[in-house]
Each structure stands twice: as structure tokens, then as C-alpha cells.
Amino acid sequence: MRVYNFAAGPSTLPECVLEKAQKEFLDFAGTGMSVTEISHRDKAYESVVKGAEALTRELLGVPDDYAVIFVQGGASTQFAAVPLNLMHGGKADYIVTGNFAKKAWQEGKLYGEAVKIGDSSDKVYTYIPDVDKLDYTDGADYVHITSNNTIFGSRYSKLPKCKAPLVADMSSEIFSREINVSDFGVIYAGAQKNLAPAGVTIVIAKRSLIQEPLAICPTMLRWKVQDENGSLYNTPPAFSIYMAKLVLENLKEKGGVKAIQQVNEYKAKLLYDFIDNSKLYKNNILPEFRSIMNVPFVTGSEELDAKFVAEAKKAGLVSLKGHRLVGGMRASIYNAMPVDGVKALIEFMKKFETENK
Numbered sequence: 001m002r003v004y005n006f007a008a009g010p011s012t013l014p015e016c017v018l019e020k021a022q023k024e025f026l027d028f029a030g031t032g033m034s035v036t037e038i039s040h041r042d043k044a045y046e047s048v049v050k051g052a053e054a055l056t057r058e059l060l061g062v063p064d065d066y067a068v069i070f071v072q073g074g075a076s077t078q079f080a081a082v083p084l085n086l087m088h089g090g091k092a093d094y095i096v097t098g099n100f101a102k103k104a105w106q107e108g109k110l111y112g113e114a115v116k117i118g119d120s121s122d123k124v125y126t127y128i129p130d131v132d133k134l135d136y137t138d139g140a141d142y143v144h145i146t147s148n149n150t151i152f153g154s155r156y157s158k159l160p161k162c163k164a165p166l167v168a169d170m171s172s173e174i175f176s177r178e179i180n181v182s183d184f185g186v187i188y189a190g191a192q193k194n195l196a197p198a199g200v201t202i203v204i205a206k207r208s209l210i211q212e213p214l215a216i217c218p219t220m221l222r223w224k225v226q227d228e229n230g231s232l233y234n235t236p237p238a239f240s241i242y243m244a245k246l247v248l249e250n251l252k253e254k255g256g257v258k259a260i261q262q263v264n265e266y267k268a269k270l271l272y273d274f275i276d277n278s279k280l281y282k283n284n285i286l287p288e289f290r291s292i293m294n295v296p297f298v299t300g301s302e303e304l305d306a307k308f309v310a311e312a313k314k315a316g317l318v319s320l321k322g323h324r325l326v327g328g329m330r331a332s333i334y335n336a337m338p339v340d341g342v343k344a345l346i347e348f349m350k351k352f353e354t355e356n357k
């Protein structure tokens with residue numbers, strides 16, 4: 001029996017997508033081979049990469065002068081690829097709003113002057129610094145943000161208005177809400193949160209910014225090379241890209257990003273309203289910055305938290321344990337989490353609260 005899976009990543013995928021993949025697993029597109037067995041140079045596979053790119057362009061409204069590429073190494077490899085492709089002047093700004101943002105900044109420091117211009121660790125990353133009041137570095141090559149903080153459950157409610165191109169790690173929210181791609185120089189996202197199985201990372205980059213990677217940039221990390229080769233410079237993560245395409249087809253059928261954003265906001269509101277009105281549960285993020293994808297909450301007692309996670313699991317609500325940096329619980333309610341899953345969680349939370357007064 002399938003459970004409701006609230007894992008932060010890898011995370012739940014639409015059931016109908018899994019079924020479709022299962023159905024065609026042994027014979028992909030009439031080739032008599034599995035998609036995991038065919039050459040990435042095969043015509044049948046080419047349509048997968050091209051299709052995933054086209055759907056990304058359509059669903060996010062990516063302008064033609066932006067590259068859309070699928071690469072390996074996870075978002076963490078992009079922490080290095082960002083400076084290696086963009087840091088010509090040797091300095092860049094970072095806003096540190098969580099653990100991944102901090103890692104990106106630390107990686108940036110390996111390649112140049114990575115200036116931390118904002119940091120919300122003073123209040124355990126429960127807010128996003130006011131982007132209008134930050135001291136942006138003159139001549140910075142880019143400003144890096146993590147648009148949604150997966151572990152702490154916060155997100156930007158407005159974007160920095162900076163002269164330098166904005167680079168955003170959108171791993172845990174890409175395709176969850178409408179964005180204006182041209183507000184960004186580069187967007188990247190590990191797929192295993194809201195898009196596909198682990199193994200593929202999507203990069204959307206303004207072509208004019210990526211023409212001259214640093215001399216030391218490994219070929220594989222050169223976005224320009226990946227773009228020129230249609231993400232087929234070497235063997236791509238073929239199965240993950242295939243799954244991404246199926247997920248995006250499904251998203252399109254559901255009405256696209258605008259439609260799923262409404263559902264996501266509705267799910268998040270149900271859960272936050274319940275938490276805010278309960279006596280037992282608490283979410284510590286400033287309401288303005290609350291993520292609609294990752295919702296951490298605590299009871300205030302570690303013992304009770306552990307009991308919650310264990311009993312929820314028995315009730316078919318799994319992977320609710322919070323990240324070790326935060327403790328408590330975290331419900332990741334990505335695109336693929338149905339409204340009924342969130343309602344089932346709330347019903348369980350109610351029952352648990354009554355039983356543990």
C-alpha cells in the first residue's frame with residue numbers, strides 16, 4: 001500500500017507518473033528496450049531530453065536567450081559551477097538563509113571573494129534578511145540566494161533588486177510557484193525535491209552570462225558546453241531526465257505552474273492555519289517568509305516529537321522526522337503531495353494532540 005511520503009528529498013512523485021514509467025519500463029517507445037538500456041544517442045532518447053527541455057521552457061516561460069540544461073552532480077556541484085562559470089571579477093555576494101545557502105557560500109570562497117552580505121543565522125534562519133537594506137558589493141559578478149530553504153522552511157517573499165545577476169538555488173521549489181525567469185541570471189535545482197528522482201540537476205542560465213567560464217572550470221561544469229551539446233556532452237542521467245519529462249507532462253495536464261501554485265498555497269494554508277491554532281504544535285518561521293513546500297513544526301518536547309514521528313508512520317504518514325539541525329518534524333508538501341495527504345496529516349495531528357494532552 002502506498003503511504004503519504006513527506007520526505008524532503010528524494011521525495012514523493014505523482015503516482016500516475018510512476019505507473020506510466022512502470023508500464024513502459026520494459027519497452028520504451030516501441031524500442032523493445034528499457035529507457036535505462038538504450039543509447040543516449042538513440043533517436044527515441046533524444047526526444048526525451050528535447051521534450052524535457054521544451055516542457056521546462058513552456059511551463060516556466062523561459063526566454064529564448066536562456067539555456068536549459070540537465071546535468072549531474074546534484075545542486076551541491078552547482079555550488080562550485082556557479083563561481084566557475086560566473087566569477088570573472090573574483091567577487092560575488094551571498095545571502096546566507098540556511099544550511100544549503102551556507103554551503104554555497106563556503107564553496108564560493110574556494111574560488112574568490114565570496115561576500116556574505118546577509119545572514120539570518122542569528123535567529124536560527126527563521127527569517128529572510130530585508131533584501132532592500134543589504135549592502136551589495138560594487139562590481140560583484142553575481143548575487144546568490146537560496147530561494148526556498150528546505151531544512152528551515154523559509155522562502156523569499158521578494159527578490160533582491162541588485163545590479164549583478166541574481167543566481168538562485170531553487171532545488172526545493174522549482175515549478176511550485178510562478179517566477180519571472182528574466183529576474184534571474186541563473187536558476188539551478190537538484191531534481192529530487194520537486195521534479196524527478198535523484199541524479200539530475202536542472203540549470204537555466206542566461207546565455208550571455210555563460211560564454212566565458214573561468215579557465216580552471218572543468219569541461220563538465222561548463223554550462224556553455226552543456227548547452228551547445230543539448231545536455232548530451234557525455235552520458236546524461238538518462239532515467240532521471242525521462243522521469244522529469246513525465247512529471248512535467250503531468251504538471252502541464254494539471255494546468256501548469258499557475259494551477260499547481262494555487263493548490264500548493266491551499267495545502268500550505270491548511271497546515272499552517274492548523275498549526276497556528278493548535279496548542280501543541282509550533283512553527284517558528286516568520287509568517288511572511290513561510291515556505292509553501294517545507295513545513296517544520298515542533299511540539300516543544302523531543303520525546304513527544306519522537307512519539308509523533310513513530311505513530312504517524314504507523315498511520316501511513318512517513319518521513320516526517322525533522323532535519324537533524326532543526327529537530328521536531330518537517331512535512332514536505334511538494335507538488336506531488338495531494339491535498340488529501342495534507343488533510344490526512346492534519347487529522348492525525350488533531351488526534352495526536354487530543355491523546356497527548
Ligand SMILES: *Cc1c(COP(=O)(O)O)cnc(C)c1O
Nearest residue numbers: 074075076100150169171172190
Ligand atoms: C537538497 C538541496 C541541495 C542539495 O542537493 P544535492 O542534489 O543533494 O546536492 C541544495 N540546495 C537546496 C536548496 C536543497 O534543497
